[in-house]
Amino acid sequence: MSKTPYEKYGGFATVSRIVMRLYDKLLDDDDVGPFFDDVDMPKLIDHQTKFVSSLMGGPASFSDTHIANAHHALTIYDAHFDRLKELIHETLDEFSVEPEDTLAVLGEFEARREILVER
Amino acid sequence: MSIAAINEQLLRAIGVGVALVKVKSGAIRYANDTFGDWFGPIDGEVKLSELLAGAELMDALKRLETEDSFTSEVSFKRRRRSMTVAIEANRALDEGEDIAVLVCQNISRIKELESMIDSYAMMVERNTHEIRREKEHVEKLLLNMMPRTAYEEYKSFGVVAPRLFQDVTVLTLSFANFEQLIEDHDPAVIVSELNDVYTAFDRIGEQFGCERVRTAGDSYFTVSGVPDPVHDHAGTVANAALRFLRYLEQRNTSHPIKWNARIGIASGTVIGSVVGVQKYVYDVFGPAVTQASEVQSMAPQMRVGLHPTTAAKLDTPYHLEPVAGQELTLLSEAPVAKETQT
Numbered sequence: 001m002s003k004t005p006y007e008k009y010g011g012f013a014t015v016s017r018i019v020m021r022l023y024d025k026l027l028d029d030d031d032v033g034p035f036f037d038d039v040d041m042p043k044l045i046d047h048q049t050k051f052v053s054s055l056m057g058g059p060a061s062f063s064d065t066h067i068a069n070a071h072h073a074l075t076i077y078d079a080h081f082d083r084l085k086e087l088i089h090e091t092l093d094e095f096s097v098e099p100e101d102t103l104a105v106l107g108e109f110e111a112r113r114e115i116l117v118e119r
Numbered sequence: 120m121s122i123a124a125i126n127e128q129l130l131r132a133i134g135v136g137v138a139l140v141k142v143k144s145g146a147i148r149y150a151n152d153t154f155g156d157w158f159g160p161i162d163g164e165v166k167l168s169e170l171l172a173g174a175e176l177m178d179a180l181k182r183l184e185t186e187d188s189f190t191s192e193v194s195f196k197r198r199r200r201s202m203t204v205a206i207e208a209n210r211a212l213d214e215g216e217d218i219a220v221l222v223c224q225n226i227s228r229i230k231e232l233e234s235m236i237d238s239y240a241m242m243v244e245r246n247t248h249e250i251r252r253e254k255e256h257v258e259k260l261l262l263n264m265m266p267r268t269a270y271e272e273y274k275s276f277g278v279v280a281p282r283l284f285q286d287v288t289v290l291t292l293s294f295a296n297f298e299q300l301i302e303d304h305d306p307a308v309i310v311s312e313l314n315d316v317y318t319a320f321d322r323i324g325e326q327f328g329c330e331r332v333r334t335a336g337d338s339y340f341t342v343s344g345v346p347d348p349v350h351d352h353a354g355t356v357a358n359a360a361l362r363f364l365r366y367l368e369q370r371n372t373s374h375p376i377k378w379n380a381r382i383g384i385a386s387g388t389v390i391g392s393v394v395g396v397q398k399y400v401y402d403v404f405g406p407a408v409t410q411a412s413e414v415q416s417m418a419p420q421m422r423v424g425l426h427p428t429t430a431a432k433l434d435t436p437y438h439l440e441p442v443a444g445q446e447l448t449l450l451s452e453a454p455v456a457k458e459t460q461t
Contacts, residue, residue, distance in 0.1 A: 020228075027198075037199045040201070045231055050242065
């Protein structure tokens with residue numbers, strides 16, 4: 001069985017750093033940041049940890065229904081989704097994730113666009 | 120630059136928030152830049168209560184009216200980011216007035232990391248739980264394919280060494296007219312019936328101390344003395360065989376499909392081992408197995424055929440009926456031999 005990016009880049013030790021970096025980026029970003037205005041920190045961190053971990057093929061996979069429910073109250077447009085995708089890309093680059101792995105992770109993310117974005 | 124000036128510069132630049140506050144009024148006498156960065160700009164006459172998390176800060180201040188020093192934490196949101204600041208407060212006297220010396224450290228990152236570890240720990244626990252369940256499932260499957268001792272050996276060493284078992288008794292059973300039954304009935308029905316029958320055999324065998332080796336279509340194969348030695352292995356298997364037939368007789372009276380079995384029993388030596396590299400199967404083979412299937416094919420329907428190797432070991436309370444000209448003895452319960460269809 002081939003290694004998932006999660007295993008390849010050092011498991012939780014690396015993922016935790018990626019999570020914190022992405023968390024900082026998200027909160028500082030004026031486009032997607034406002035989505036987190038009213039979210040408690042522990043809840044948000046929990047969300048991000050599971051999010052990054054499962055995107056990279058680590059433990060905790062969200063079901064699509066779960067994702068849909070969690071974002072039910074938010075009005076997300078393509079622009080937000082694209083911005084988040086950019087932020088993920090930037091973050092993975094900072095951690096020297098190889099381009100093909102980054103593409104795979106972004107592909108996983110892109111696959112959920114329809115679930116999240118308002119039409 | 121004077122020492123005092125250096126001190127002040129230092130105080131400004133360090134990553135610790137420092138403030139001097141009048142305990143009674145809450146008026147801020149001094150705050151360094153870091154303190155201001157966290158709690159809000161300190162311009163002119165600002166009171167502690169006017170800052171971010173002012174209420175909590177004032178509560179902390181109140182404690183200094185009765186205590187000399189304490190530590191606490193305040194949490195607040197600053198630009199959608201949750202901040203947690205640990206405060207060490209000391210009361211000092213300055214020109215007859217109580218002054219609170221507040222030394223603050225930003226512990227938001229620690230809190231965030233704690234949350235992340237909590238979250239991760241939960242994921243890991245759930246995963247561990249799933250893995251354990253999966254493991255139990257696999258174990259259950261493997262225990263269906265091999266005896267527990269063989270499984271333990273397999274688990275520890277990755278292989279099961281072939282073993283010679285000297286004193287064992289083997290039972291093989293097959294059903295008469297099985298091909299016809301398959302033709303006449305829905306496969307699902309046949310499978311469910313066989314499932315029923317084999318489950319009953321397993322249960323009976325277990326009661327008497329037999330270990331089922333395998334089933335293959337209409338043949339059922341069980342053994343006593345593998346892997347653990349059984350003192351009266353021949354009697355054990357003979358009893359089980361008679362109970363198998365009794366079970367089938369009873370079942371046949373109330374079910375549309377009549378299962379007529381032939382049973383063969385032989386005693387002697389077998390080899391027990393896991394066979395196969397990819398598809399593990401615990402198998403038992405050897406002279407006793409061959410002899411058992413020989414007498415099984417000679418036995419009339421719903422009768423138990425004994426090879427001489429087993430017949431020699433059985434005495435009362437069985438009824439033994441040697442068949443002239445053949446290496447076959449028919450077994451039934453003593454004292455009254457049951458005559459069933461032949």
